[in-house]
Amino acid sequence: MRHVFPPAAPACVPVAGSDALFPVHRIFCVGRNYAEHAREMGFSGREPPFFFMKPADAVVPVTAGETGRLPYPTLTADLHHEIELVAAIGQGGSNIAAADALAHVWGYAIGLDMTRRDLQADMKKQGRPWCIAKGFDASAPISAITPAAQAGDVQHAAIWLEVNGQQRQASRIDRMIWSVAEVVAHLSAAWTLRPGDLIFTGTPEGVGAVRHGDVLEGGIDGLGTLRLAVA
Known part of the structure; x- marks a missing residue:
């Protein structure tokens, strides 16, 4: 059996401090997983988590110390940033x-769920x-993946984003409505998780628009x- 054309190489994300690559299988995203962000989007309460997906090749890997290129997408005049913790699944x-x-x-x-608002x-x-x-x-820019054993107390880490040096988003991972463990549990009830799946776990309040020429810098402890x- 043969392919009718050569299959595309898998999307991959670098591993921090290594020359290894993490192959991406699917990208799942959690909506409205911080109470303040839910309120700024017109919702409130601890509703059950809901999910949407991005194609695997939407990732834009950015190596530590470098400035990645984020192309401004077509069909929108209101591109928004959403900084998020990303959990990379190794065991399905x-x-x-x-x-x-x-x-x-x-x-x-660290991931950005870019949104044509x-x-x-x-x-x-x-x-x-x-x-x-x-x-x-290019709707899913992402940093190198840090192995869990080297990530420290990520479940209680600070998360933040600046645009052109001005703070836009600032919160803590433990303010998520549904923790990483709960998100994985809920998600695995709806899909069989596979090695290589990425889970964007939701964004805190402060989302906003970016324009051509803006520089975004975000981090998680x-x-x-x-x-x-933004190109």
């Missing part, structure tokens, strides 16, 4: 108990899926920083 499974979930996490990274709002008004607002090319220029 389904119906994973929250008490066992962190053993399935290979490592952690105007398209998202329009799709919501029409009751249509908003994949076009979330799953576009123990994971370094992620720096990008």
Whole structure:
């Protein structure tokens, strides 16, 4: 049996402090996982987590110490930043108990869930899926992945984002409505998780627009920083 054309190489993310690469299988994202962000988006309360997806090749890997290039996407005049902790799955499974979930996490990274907010709002008004607002090319910039054993106390780490040196987002991972372990448990009840899956775990309050020429720099304690220029 042969392919009708050569298959694309898998999307990969570098591993911090190593020449190894982490192959990406799927990208799952959690919506409204910080109470203050839920309120700024017009919602409140501890609703059950919900998920959306991005294609694996939406990742834009950025090596530590470098400034990545974030192309401004088409069809939007309102591109928003959403800084997030990313959990990289190394051991798959389904119906994973929250008490066992962190053993399935290979490592952690800093991610940006870039969003065409105007398209998202329009799709919501029409009751249509908003994949076009979330799953576009280069919509998932990500830092190198730090192995879990080297990430420190990431579950209680500070998370922040600056645009052109001005603070936009600042919070802590332990302010998530659903913890990383709970997110993995909920997600694995709906999909069988596979090695290589990335989970963007939600963004804190302070999301906002970026424009051509802006420089974004975000970080999570123990994971370094992620720096990008909007092309």
